[in-house]
Amino acid sequence: MSTFPTSVTCTSLSFAWPDGTPVLQDLQVSFGPGRTGLVGANGAGKSTLLKLLAGELAPGDGTVHVTGEVAYLPQNVTLDTALRVDEVLGVSAARAALHAIEAGDAAEEHFAAVGDDWDVEERAEAVLGELGLGGIGLDRTVGELSGGESVLLRLAALLLRRPDVLLLDEPTNNLDLYARRRLYAAVEAWSGVMVVVSHDRELLDLVDQIAELHSGEVSWYGGNFSAYEEALAGEQEAAERMMRVAESDLRRQKRELADAQVKLARRRRYGQKMYEQKREPKIVMGARRRAAQESAGKHRILHEERLVEARERFDEAALAVRDDDEIRVDLPHTAVPPGRTVLTLRDLELRYGARVRGGFDLRGPERVALIGRNGAGKTTLLRTIAGELAPVSGEARTEVPTRFLPQRLDVLDEELTVAENVARFAPGATNNRIRARLARFLFRGARADQRAATLSGGERFRATLAALMLAEPAPQLLMLDEPTNNLDMASVRQLTAALESYEGALIVAAHDVPFLESVGITRWLLLEGGEVTETTAEAVARPA
Template sequence: MATSFLSLEGVSFVLPNGEALFSDLNHIFDQRRTGLVGRNGSGKTVLARILAGQLQPSRGRCVRSGMVRYLAQQVGPTANATVADLAGVRGVLDALRRIEAGRFAQVNFDVVGDRWDIRHQLGHALEQEGLKHLDADTPATALSGGESMRVALIGARLSDADVLILDEPSNHLDQPSRLALINWLQHWPRGLLVISHDRQLLACMERIVELSSLGLRSYGGNYTFYAQAKDQEQQNALTELERTRLDRRREEESMREQRERQEKRQARGTRNSRQANQAKVLLDRQRERSEQSMGKLRRQQTDTQLELAQRMREAAAQVASELHIHVHAPTNIRIVQRQVVALDKVVLPFVPNATRQISLQVMGLQRIGLVGPNGCGKSTLLRVLADRIEPLAGTCRITDRLAYLDQSLDNLGTQCSVLEQLQDINHTIDEGAMRMRLAQLGLGAQKIAVQTESLSGGERLKAALACVLYADEPPELLLLDEPSNHLDLPSLNALETLLRGYQGALIVASHDHAFLSQLGLTNLLVAGTEGWELMAVDHTTQ
């Protein structure tokens, strides 16, 4: 079979409001394992759907060589969906059942093709993935987020696709599942495009392609190579901007001196002509020549100013495309040494026996990473701490100044704007300062004015963080459940910086070990087969 590829030829996409999401993209995605990165809202998912043939571009075309399989980042089940639906094999299994029931219509054979053993393949794959308690007819609603994604990835692996496009495939996966995903992708023999902000996953890619306002740019290496190249580009862009500013100041000074010299010559010539008692016609000609000379100088200087302004805009645009997201740390938080969490023999609902009971004390400056496999009770523990659900037994004493951001971001209202919600909880910062802080988060004037339900996942997380951290009374205990999901790489770096500087108590559940390693944790709370274990973090080994 010929090598498969996806080719973009002058592809543009315009949103319903007339805004161009991206324009005139020309690129070839070949057999190399490729990671697609970019800011939240830059259009990565839209581009992926165009590449997969699910969406038509506003202009240009996409040429596909071979069959493409697209796996969306949201694999939540629809009504009556089953494991077979999540794996994308429901149609084949239904056709097999019809044939087995004696219905030999040609359409059933066309659907099955050569996949006569798909039922066995699916069962074997589920068993290998540690999901043998599931079968094709298990209702999808019975699965956790991590299990749903693992089943969807099984379907992608079993497909006959020549090119796989995976959109944030590691979201909701625990660390063993992430490692299994990475191992599989490293051995995938055909075309692969992965949209991700997971640095561990991007590290196994053969190249990184970035989508930005400047278009698509390819970096011929993995995430480490990409990060180093971006740092160098940022330095080069800042150097060029400063050089351009200096050139502009020098040119403006030179032009000012030229104008002054010309004006002095003009004034001197006029005085000399009057003293020489020249005829009016000669004086008029001299004045006309002088004005023409001055006009020529002004036109030349105007052209130079326009050229310098254009160079400044280009240099500034290059720097702006590389600017990091900035998050302001809370300034009026009370640093407390006292105990903010005290759990005594608390029994958690809906979790395995090994992690059903927990006793835990947390002091005001402790920073705890909550780790463990999917289904061990991490989210349940956070919900008990946040008073969202009642424990089955035991006693809880928890500070009332806490904030909890779960994976669905329930603290963020969907029917009003970010600015409106922030104004409701902060009465000390004026609107201009609020707008500035939201803009520094990557939420511009257009984003903060619309209902938050229309924002992307990463944009909604930024909005939810703003509504917690910029409140009049910021929390002294911050509970976060998988906060790195959906965040673009600059925003992830900003969040890491923010949380390192956060002075309250912190408990954060995450499967992203690279993210946790950047937070300056004091402890890890590990859910294992023997129960919960609070371990001190040794930073000398990180």
């Protein structure tokens, strides 16, 4: 690594999309040594900022200054399936030259290609081993690897370069529990500058500080994500107190202004009465009336100014209180009586080799977590239960209305609005009923008229969930496939709240153990080696 102090500094950084939509405006931020978790709502600009730091995007204005070498792991890793592992790692040329020299070819270009890197193979294999990829070998192709292995391979390529700055964008997306543990270990061992964008609580609890991108500015919090949540909760409690105080002061100033206006009116009536009765010389009464009016006018102006100041203090305090609206899914027709059979699986053999031997029954409002390595067949099992795929043999029978939320969120028609998409699933519902229910999913007023194509990631998820939950008949078995992928922490909290209020049966395929625990899982199913077996939360938390 570089011997110079490593840092990443953004000065007056601005960026807008080609259509003019602003993302960042005059941002000032600097990242120094240590692990930084970059958090914020969907659409705040986190991924865009990482791309600017990595040089993948050019700023519209301002500068990005980096000391040292930067390595960047994008959110969606795509690798050419024909590439060999050593080509992805960037060591194929040196490795080929090394093999040529060992075979007796002393050509000068081979020595130039190797340089001082005579242990290139050992280093590459060591990095692969640290990430749990020690068994894949350097000669295999990317096409032979799973999606999770491809992500770890790309990370291995970055680590092998020994960069000074490592930028990670949602690195645990699509990683199974075992791969996540390997990535966590790599993050813990990192000693340079790291900036990681993630919704993974376990990963964010490994960082040294949190940088929150909110309303175009970065706020810093020492400690990991749990410490950040505590600090934020304290800030919000103080902000709510300040808002209550400002609101009370605003009401008092309104009363005092009203009282001042009443007193002024009384004085005017009294002065007019005295003037009409001519109890004193006209010039004296006129002077008194003018003095009273001036005094009352100054008094009124003073109260009006105080009212304006009180309103400004209230508005400022209200801005500091965040909108933490939660989705509500307390729909009566989703409830399942305890003991009622919801799902029956009998000697089920799936496509691609997975199977459920014997029988499996889901009864009442049980909550099942479906876990397993990438490629084990979790999505195939859910699609078979949903009726999208036919089993090779055996039976998968649902006894209640069922809905399936896929990873790709491709349920919506891009050209239709949110309300129109929901209407597709509930053709018998009136427009007023649809809009009233959409409000529970935070689509109020004009937001329900947004076209699906314009929705952010979090909005798309809420719209898809709304379409499925508001369908007729209402689903009493809801199946979710990796629902927290690409959701920010606020959206994950909203989803958790929604599932807490859902009264039907639930099956969730996910690698996010804290999320699974937060939604009250009652049974854990492990899909491994083509077999489905029951396990425990404790066993899941400590995968081999």
